[in-house]
Amino acid sequence: MRPPTRDALLGLGTVKIFEAGETILRQGDESTHVVLLLHGSAKVQAVSAAGxxxxxxxxxxxxxxxxxxxxEQRPRSAMVTAGTRARTKLVKSADFNDFLHRHADASFELTRMVNERLRWANRRRVDNAQHSAPxxxxxxxxxxxQTYxxxxxxxxxxxxxxxxxxxxASLSGVRRRTVEKVLHGLEKQGIVLRRYRQVIVTDLDELRRLLGDSG
Structure with a gap:
């Protein structure tokens, strides 16, 4: 996205701060505004029928x-919560859609972003079908x-x-016990360190080689 276009997007909406754990968007809600994350992080989750x-x-x-x-002017398909303290801009859907119509490069970037998220989802489906849980x-x-x-x-x-x-476990499609077992093994090999709600990869190249060796 070119700097003038980026600046135009940043000029839209109103600033709102969300604290860690606070709901930014609620699944099923009929609001249609867009949220631009300026700083911080957020988790996108889907709530199942079983809760x-x-x-x-x-x-x-x-x-x-x-x-x-x-x-699409349809209810929210997922819930978004702040992973850390997040500074955001809330942009009305009418303003956002008008922005896309006026800036072709922004429309292209949005398409690229949606495609990348689709590729991520497709890779998870392929992995679930072709690879073992560990x-x-x-x-x-x-x-x-590698991505974030x-x-x-x-x-x-x-x-x-x-x-x-x-x-x-949710991202991998496995049970929590499997994650704990895998991380314990990687920690013994000196590839990761486990901290409270945080995993640190100390040797990313070795993790790549390990996956290459496992096919």
Whole structure:
């Protein structure tokens, strides 16, 4: 997105702060505004009929959430909660759609973003069908670190938002016990460190090699 277009988007809407754990968008709600994450992070979850939660993805500063409801004028398909303290801009759907009509490069970027999220979902489906449960956990861990990881001074990678074992289990399509077993094994190999609601990958190259060796 070109700087003038980005600045035009930033000029829309009103600023709102969400504290960690606070609901940004609620599944099934009929509101249609778009949320632009300026700083912080958010988790996108789907609530099942049985009342459980499935983590669909993680979003960070610069990402949009709620764009589907704005474009389709349909109820929210997922719930979005702040993973950390998040500074956002709430943009009315009419203003957002008008912005897209006036800025072709923004429409292209939005299409690219939606396509990437679809590719992520497709990879999860393929992994669930073709790989063992332990491999799925490792593959999800590698992908989230490569996509969203922050490089520390010591060369370790961590996420800018807390991800629990339940979160990793949801993304991998496995049970929490499987995640705990896999992370314990990776920690013994010196590939990860486990902290409260945080996994730090100390050797990303070794994790890549491990997955390459496992096929």
């Amino acid at each position: 459980g939660f499935a983590l669909l993805g993680v979003r960070f500063g610069g990402d949009l959430v709620g764009e589907m409801a704005a474009m 491999d799925r956990v490792q593959r999800v861990l590698l992908e989230v670190m 990881g922050v490089l520390d001074r010591d060369g370790s990678h961590r996420l800018g938002t807390p991800l629990s074992h339940d979160d990793l």
